[in-house]
Amino acid sequence: MSKPESLECVSCGHPQPYQPFVAATCEVCGSDWLEPRYNYAAFKRELMRGLPGRPNNLWRYHDVLPVDDPLTLDLNSAGGTPLQHSQRYAKELKHDHIYIKDERYGPTSSFKDRQATVAVAAMLEAGIHECVIASTGNAAVAYAAACARAGIKLWVFMTSLVPQDKLREAALFGAEVIKVSGNYDQAKQIAADFAARRGLLLDRGAKSIPARESMKTIAYEIVEQLGWRAPDWYIQAVSGGLGPLGVYHGFRELHAMGLIDRIPALGIIQAEGCAPMVRAFKAGKDVAEPIIPETRIAILSTGDPGRTYTHLWHLTQQYGGSMESVSDRQAFDSMIKLAKSEGMAVEPATAVAFAGLEKLIAQGKIKEDELVVVNGTGHTFPVEKHVLGDQWAVDVHLSDTQQAAPHEGLIAALEHLDEKTTSVLIIDDNPNDSLLIQRLLEAKKAYRVFLAANGSEGLKQARERLPDLIVTDLTMPEMDGFTVLEELRKDKRTSDIPVIVVSAKDITADERKKLSGHIEALYQKGSLSPRAFVEQVVQVLGDNKLPRNGDQ
DSSP states (O other): OOSOSEEEETTTOOEEOOOTTSOOOOTTTOOSOEEEEOOHHHHHHHHHTTOTTOOSSGGGGGGGSSOSOGGGSOOOOOOOOOEEEOSHHHHHTTOSOEEEEETTOSTTSBTHHHHHHHHHHHHHHTTOOEEEEEESSHHHHHHHHHHHHHTOEEEEEEETTSOHHHHHHHHHTTOEEEEESSOHHHHHHHHHHHHHHHTOEEOOGGGOHHHHHHTHHHHHHHHHHTTSOOOSEEEEEOSSOHHHHHHHHHHHHHHHTTSSSOOOEEEEEEEGGGOHHHHHHHTTOSSOOOOOOOOSOGGGOOSOOTHHHHHHHHHHHHHOEEEEEEOHHHHHHHHHHHHHHHOOOOOHHHHHHHHHHHHHHHTTSSOTTOOEEEEEOBOOSOOHHHHHGGGSSOOOOOOSSSSOOOHHHHHHHHHHHHHHTOEEEEEOSOHHHHHHHHHHHHHHSOOEEEEESSHHHHHHHHHHHOOSEEEEOSOOSSSOHHHHHHHHHHSTTTTTSOEEEEESSOOOHHHHHHHTTTOSEEEEGGGOOHHHHHHHHHHHHHHTOSOOTTOO
8 A cells, every 4th residue: 555644734833634636825824835644664665675576666656656456457657768878968067967857758758648647546546537737748648648548537737838740739639628728727717727627637737646646757767777866967947847846745755754854945947938936036025926938938938826826935945956047049059959969858947957057157156076866857748849940841832643743843843942942041139020020021032031039140041051041130239240240251251241230329430441342232121122131132142053162
C-alpha cells in the first residue's frame, strides 16, 4: 500500500485525511498548501537496498506516490529519462557543470507524461472514467494518450492560440477537443463550468495531489543519477508552476530522509510576454498580479499563476534562487544553440529555460563551480517554423499530376521561384517600421523577408543568410547603421550585398559623404513614398542578380 498516510499542512503542520481529487485546505489555518506524508522509513530501507527489481520509470518510486498498486495497472510508462552532462553547449557558456534532464523520452515526449500517468492511475483506482482538463498544449496531449490507454473519456479545453499541431495530436488520441477563442485563464474557467454542469472530475493541475506528486519523481531521478547527491541549482521554465512545485516536494523528502545534504536553489524562468511571477518576484511581492499574456510561446501563457507563485516564492526564500524572464527571440536563439551543439531539438517552452540559464550565468547568480540541472521539458510538436519561419523551404508548383509539366507552366513556375528565392534582410530596432517595410515589399513581390531587431543581430543574419538586399536603419543603440555597413564591407561574404538606408533622422553632409559609394539609395522615414521605395528595391534587386564573390 502506498497511499499517503495523511495530508500535512506546510504552514501549521496539522495532519488530515488524504483525498485524491479534492482541492484540500487545512482544517485549522485554511492554507491550501498541503503535502502528502508516506511511510518514509520503509521506503528509505528500499532505497538503501538499491530498489531491487524496480522498473526504470517513475513507478520505481511508487512507495511515495498516491496509488495503491500501480504495477498491476496497464498504463503508459513515463519517467526514467536520461540526465545528460552537457559538453559543447556548456562550453559555449564557459560552465562545466550543466546537466540536462531530457524529458523528451516519454509516450508524448514531454514531462507532462509523468503528470498524466499518475493522475490517470489514481482515476482508475477511484473508478473515474470521464474527466476534464484545461491545457496550453503539453498536458492535453499527455492526458489524451494516457486516457486512451486507460479507457477514460477526456474533454480537453485549449485556447485557440495553442499550435494546431497540438490540438490535432490530442484529437488523434480520441480526446474531445474544445477550442476556446480567448486566453488560457478563460479556457480554465470554461472548463471548470463545463465539468461542474456535467458532474465530471476536473483535473486542477497544481491543486491536484496526484498531478503534483508525479513531478517529484524528477527530483528522485536526478539525485539517483547524480550518485545520491543534489545539484546546486534546479532550473525550469514555467507557465502555471506545477512542475517545480512538485519537484521540490521530492527534494524536501529526500533531504528529510537524510539522503541529500542540501536542497538546490530554484531557478524559475518565464517568457517576457507572460511573466507575472517574475514581475512579482522582482518587486519583492509574495502574490503575483494577473496579466494578459503577450507571447508567441503559447504553452507558457498562464496569465494568473494564483497561489502557486506564492508557494514557489516561499521556496526561493527558504532555499535560495531567482526568477527571470527572457524574450521569445532569446528562447529561439537558445533553441538553435542546443540543436547545433547538443543535437537536441526542443520546443520553445523548453528553450525558455536554457535562455534563462544563460542569463543567470551572465548575471553571476550561478557560479562557475555550481552544478546545474535544467529540465528539458519536452518536444511534442514541430518547432522548426518558430525558428525558421514559414520560408525555410520554397515550393515550386509545376502541375497537379505526375506527368511532365508543359513548357509554359515550367517557365511560369521558374519565374515565380525566382521571386520566392529572393531574400531581403531588414535591420531596424523599431518593429513597427520593420513590419511596414516588410508589408510594402511582400505586397509587391513574393520575396522572403527576414527581420533583425538590432545591428549585431543584423550582421549575424547577413553572414548566415547572405540575402540579396539589406535595408537598414542608421540610428540604432549599441551598433548603428554606419558600423553595420563598415562590418559588411570588411567581410568578403557580405561585401557585395547591396544596401538601402532608411533613416528617421536628418543626414548631415558629412554622413552623406560617408555613405556615398557604399549604399544603393537613402530614404528619410518621414517622407518615405511607399511606391518609390518599393520600386527602388525591385530595381536594385533586378540590377544585382549577379554571382557574389566566390560564386560561379
